[in-house]
Amino acid sequence: MTPTEMETRIVRYGELKPCCTAFIDAHTPGSDQKENFTIIGGGVSESADQHVHITETPGYNIGAAGQPPNCRNSLHSHTTAEVFFVLKGRWRFFWGRWGTAGEVVLEEGDIFNIPTGIFRGFENIGTDYGMIMAILGGDDAGGGVTWAPQVIEDARDHGLVLGENGRLYDSKKGEHPQEGVAPMPLLTDEELKAFPETPVRDVVRDYVARYWDLMALAADEPAKVIGAEGLLRDRPGFDVEFLTRGSLSETPYTLEAHEVLLVMRGHWRLAWEGGETVLAPGDTCAVPPRLAHSLAPSMSGEASLYRVMNTADPAGSTWRG
Structure with missing residues (x-):
């Protein structure tokens, strides 16, 4: 790409x-x-x-x-x-x-x-x-x-x-x-x-879910926010994860799902075979399935984003406690 x-x-x-x-x-x-x-x-x-x-x-x-x-x-x-x-x-x-x-x-x-x-x-x-x-x-x-x-x-x-x-x-x-x-x-x-x-x-x-709680939960790996195993347990047709500086390395990864990145704080370097770009706060990026790519903060300081991935669950199915 x-x-x-x-x-x-x-x-x-x-x-x-x-x-x-x-x-x-x-x-x-x-x-x-x-x-x-x-x-x-x-x-x-x-x-x-x-x-x-x-x-x-x-x-x-x-x-x-x-x-x-x-x-x-x-x-x-x-x-x-x-x-x-x-x-x-x-x-x-x-x-x-x-x-x-x-x-x-x-x-x-x-x-x-x-x-x-x-x-x-x-x-x-x-x-x-x-x-x-x-x-x-x-x-x-x-x-x-x-x-x-x-x-x-x-x-x-x-x-x-x-x-x-x-x-x-x-x-x-x-x-x-x-x-x-x-x-x-x-x-x-x-x-x-x-x-x-x-x-x-x-x-x-x-x-x-509160931002600073998610920052703590995502210190070492992505925090599952919405999903079958999420902090907010639900299956609405998509999963939501929260990423911060320590959540990912620059090692390329591939997902079978559509992945939408919604940047909250900081600047993030998105790289793939064929190019790279920087995502800033408020930017939205739709990464296609099966594209090998890496994602990491591009500068020091606070960095966070939400990641949304589609699932096979019905869009109208929501959990009630």
């Missing part, structure tokens, strides 16, 4: 292209300054304006959300895995029918494997622009998002209508659902009973 070919599999942080109209709450006050990034795969964006950096999916999607302080993402639910880690800033995640069942605050490097089937939202509670990286289960990321009823109602009051076809229509631009396309129906009270009010204790205990 030539360096040019490898660059087509790398999305540099500074080259990310945002979409500001990706979801139904794009005009709702408090949520109208969000930026959505689709890095690998189509993600769950409801907007045709969303730019997809790498269209080929390895069995999961990679995305990101960037938000200024006090900006929030509204309550929604997924049927497949949704995993976030904080790249920049300080974030509050909350869940439940009204977002009051529980909350947890994540700092830079922390990771959250949000349980499926619950309404969840998040907001930047830091003082600067923040960024969270996302791993979404399945090639089609579950086919979309289920919004809490009040989110759809608030969006309609501010000019955005979600059609039952999953497409957003912006009345401020003169867009309206075409004939035969009805608005997305609101969930009924009976349907809402299927979305649990998961206790804080269960979520923090079983679904959250």
Whole structure:
């Protein structure tokens, strides 16, 4: 593989292209300054304006959300895995029918494997622009998002209508659902009973891992974060590992799985027969299966990254304690 070919599999942080109209709450006050990034795969964006950096999916999607302080993402639910880690800033995640069942605050490097089937939202509670990286289960990321009823109602009051076809229509631009396309129906009270009010204790205990704990666990070898043997025991269709300076040598290795590298801190030298490159914080690299390569920090100081590998597990299969 030539360096040019490898660059087509790398999305540099500074080259990310945002979409500001990706979801139904794009005009709702408090949520109208969000930026959505689709890095690998189509993600769950409801907007045709969303730019997809790498269209080929390895069995999961990679995305990101960037938000200024006090900006929030509204309550929604997924049927497949949704995993976030904080790249920049300080974030509050909350869940439940009204977002009051529980909350947890994540700092830079922390990771959250949000349980499926619950309404969840998040907001930047830091003082600067923040960024969270996302791993979404399945090639089609579950086919979309289920919004809490009040989110759809608030969006309609501010000019955005979600059609039952999953497409957003912006009345401020003169867009309206075409004939035969009805608005997305609101969930009924009976349907809402299927979305649990998961206790804080269960979520923090079983679904959250802290950065500095992972730094200690990965001192000598990669730390298994999400997977059948992971710290967060789950089988969502991919495994997540955490690597730091002592986790790998520069000896080349080969994997049968698709390997996506998500750099958290430091600069990492990726080398393979045919070339080498350096990955910086916020960069995403999709290493193809069966490519012999080596990976090691390229300079002194703190270095860490998350590694995601596809598995044969169903994308919707998640563990509940």
